[in-house]
Amino acid sequence: MTTGVQQLGYLGFEVSDTRAWESFATQVLGLGVSARQETGGFTLRMDGHAHRLFVEPGAADDLAFIGWEVADGAALHAAVERLRGARVDVAVGSAGDAARRHVHALVRFLDPSGIVNEIFHGPTMATEPFRSPVVASGFVADDVGLGHIAVAAVDQEAVRTFYCDVLGFRLSDRIVADIHGYHADMLFLHTNRRHHSFAFGARRDKNLFHFMLEVRSMDDVGLAFDRTLHSGLRIMHTLGRHPNDRMFSFYARTPSGFQFEVGCGGREVDDATWEPCVHDRISEWGHHPPGLLAPRKATPAAREGER
């Protein structure tokens, strides 16, 4: 039995520069502002859900909360029972909390890393289909969720147990590799046919490593790459393809320092036939840090050779 988490429903970011975030989210990512808050924050949409990202002012420049969607009140109740059975402290959100998230009802708890998780049902749906002014093909979202996130885990086994055994996620695969001098060990979990909605690795300075949005065409990945270059945001990993989810993507820094990934062509998982495996590289090709690609400084001997 699982708690029936259907998808990654929303994400909250606490950001120090909401103006920079608004132009990044709308002009680079191609999302639409769906609501403004008195605090100076705003929400963003990309599909039929009216509010997928909550951008809130604050000093953290990090992930503020993750929202997991379940089907209905009965599924939410079952999730609470299961969490409490695992001795997790679950707070039931007030009507005001639910209104702030534009959902029917929600509960809140911390995962083993201390990341705020919410489970909700009844998201507000938009009355009009979303058409991005810059992403012509649109986003792969709706019933597979807004994308995926990769976060820092304090204790990898505790986090795996929590998300798989208590929340009902399934292991997709694992990547254990040396990447440009540091050791990476990431686990990838799915909760619907999207290859992963949630990934985690060893602790670093922020809770959030990156969030990923998937577009429907390779051209829209390339165009997002161009918009990122023109925006002045820093490319962190060039275009490349991952071996596990087969995503063709690039990574760059958000105005908050954590990264975003824009990709297309992500693989789907069928639980009836899927066998988790361990990959020994993070990318089949590409995803290079641009700094490593810059020409090395010419040494006097090399200059001599050029003459």
Ligand SMILES: [Fe+2]
């Ligand atoms: Fe990713």
